[in-house]
Amino acid sequence: MRWLWLNDGLVAADAARIDPGDRGLTLGDGVFETMRVAHGRIAHVARHLDRLCQGAEVLMFPRPDLDRVEDALRQVVRRNDMTDGSLRLTLTRGCGPRGVMPPAQPSPTLLVTPALPPATPPPPxxxxxxxxxxxxxxxxxxxxxxxxxxxxxxxxxxxxxxxxxxxxxxxxxxxxxxxxxxxxxxxxxxxxxxxxxxxxxxxxxxxxxxxxxxxxxxxxxxxxxxxxxxxxxxxxxxxxxxxxxxxxxxxxxxxxxxxxxxxxxxx
Known part of the structure; x- marks a missing residue:
């Protein structure tokens, strides 16, 4: 079974649910990072989290709690017994009313999903x-x-x-x-x-x-x-x-x- 992180904890992949009103789904209102996992270690995690913050600032999101985000990443690695592969971190503005303008006090959605490495590297x-x-x-x-x-x-x-x-x-x-x-x-x-x-x-x-x-x-x-x-x-x-x-x-x-x-x- 594959486990992912959704908002506040680990969730089995087949039980995860995204709110239909999430602005990441309806408007593409969010940012993401793709991180390499090698020998159980997340490569260059500090650089990825710094870029995540820069993206959140450009989109005028609340500043992410980086300790919470990094803990979520590491929990997904441990729970899935990952040695090599990748993590996809998605941060959206969360849910909002219909229309372009976001809520005044957004509640962002945090999603971390794992993936295995490809069986063979891509050709030239x-x-x-x-x-x-x-x-x-x-x-x-x-x-x-x-x-x-x-x-x-x-x-x-x-x-x-x-x-x-x-x-x-x-x-x-x-x-x-x-x-x-x-x-x-x-x-x-x-x-x-x-x-x-x-x-x-x-x-x-x-x-x-x-x-x-x-x-x-x-x-x-x-x-x-x-x-x-x-x-x-x-x-x-x-x-x-x-x-x-x-x-x-x-x-x-x-x-x-x-x-x-x-x-x-x-x-």
């Missing part, structure tokens, strides 16, 4: 540049993991219809922002480079770890920078993935650099 990506979806680099929502993921979903669907398995999203200026669920990193002239957050890139956790370790530089990227790179990678809290093709064009590969990033982020 065949990425398509989305022509339908752009990242708005001026929007504060581009810097938080909000529950409204429809642009990312539509970009990924566009890629799937063209035979790809990942979508690259440009910003409104036509420069590289991010992939549908990952940070874009390239290797050129002996250095790893990723777009700045100001370009519409989400401040990813793996990205932050690589920056702190001095392995990663920030600079605006054009599509030609990806085409001419010595390697293109997609990083997230759960994986580092090489990109094999971009719009059908074969890209240079660098498995050794991918391994170096994994060692930095996931060790």
């Amino acid at each position: 990506a065949h990425m398509i540049v989305s022509t339908q979806i752009r990242r708005d680099e001026a929007s504060p929502l581009s810097r938080i993991k909000s529950l409204n993921y429809l642009p990312n979903i539509l970009a990924r669907l566009e890629a799937a219809r063209q035979g790809g398995d990942e979508a690259l999203m440009l910003n409104l200026a036509g420069r590289v922002a991010e992939a549908s669920a990952s940070t874009v990193v390239i290797h050129r002239q002996g250095r790893l480079v990723t777009p700045p957050v100001a370009e519409g890139a989400l401040p990813g956790i793996a990205r932050a770890v690589l920056l702190a370790a001095g392995m990663l530089d920030e600079a605006p990227l054009e599509l030609d920078d990806l085409r001419q790179a010595d390697g293109v990678f997609l990083t997230s809290s759960l994986s580092v993935r090489e990109v094999a093709r971009l719009d059908g064009v074969v890209l240079a590969r660098n498995a050794g650099m991918a391994d170096a990033m994994r060692a930095c982020v996931y060790s």
Whole structure:
């Protein structure tokens, strides 16, 4: 039986119930974090909780009780006897009346769900540049993991219809922002480079770890920078993935650099 955390305690997954009036369900009014569990330990939990607070602040939520949230995460790991896998933390504004305006005193919903790791790691990506979806680099929502993921979903669907398995999203200026669920990193002239957050890139956790370790530089990227790179990678809290093709064009590969990033982020 799988156990999750809902609001105030552990609940069997098949017994969990979300109120139909929850604004996370009806309006996408919330934020989330996906965390890697390795050897029974939650990776980079402090960074995830800090980003959760930043997202809550942007959405004008009450500040989360981080001790309570971290206890919930650890209880889900223990109750499910998790060694490796991931946790999905969802925080919504909670229930409210019909309409756009939230209640004056919201009561947020906290949900933590576990997942097992995939049986095999994903193969190198065949990425398509989305022509339908752009990242708005001026929007504060581009810097938080909000529950409204429809642009990312539509970009990924566009890629799937063209035979790809990942979508690259440009910003409104036509420069590289991010992939549908990952940070874009390239290797050129002996250095790893990723777009700045100001370009519409989400401040990813793996990205932050690589920056702190001095392995990663920030600079605006054009599509030609990806085409001419010595390697293109997609990083997230759960994986580092090489990109094999971009719009059908074969890209240079660098498995050794991918391994170096994994060692930095996931060790």
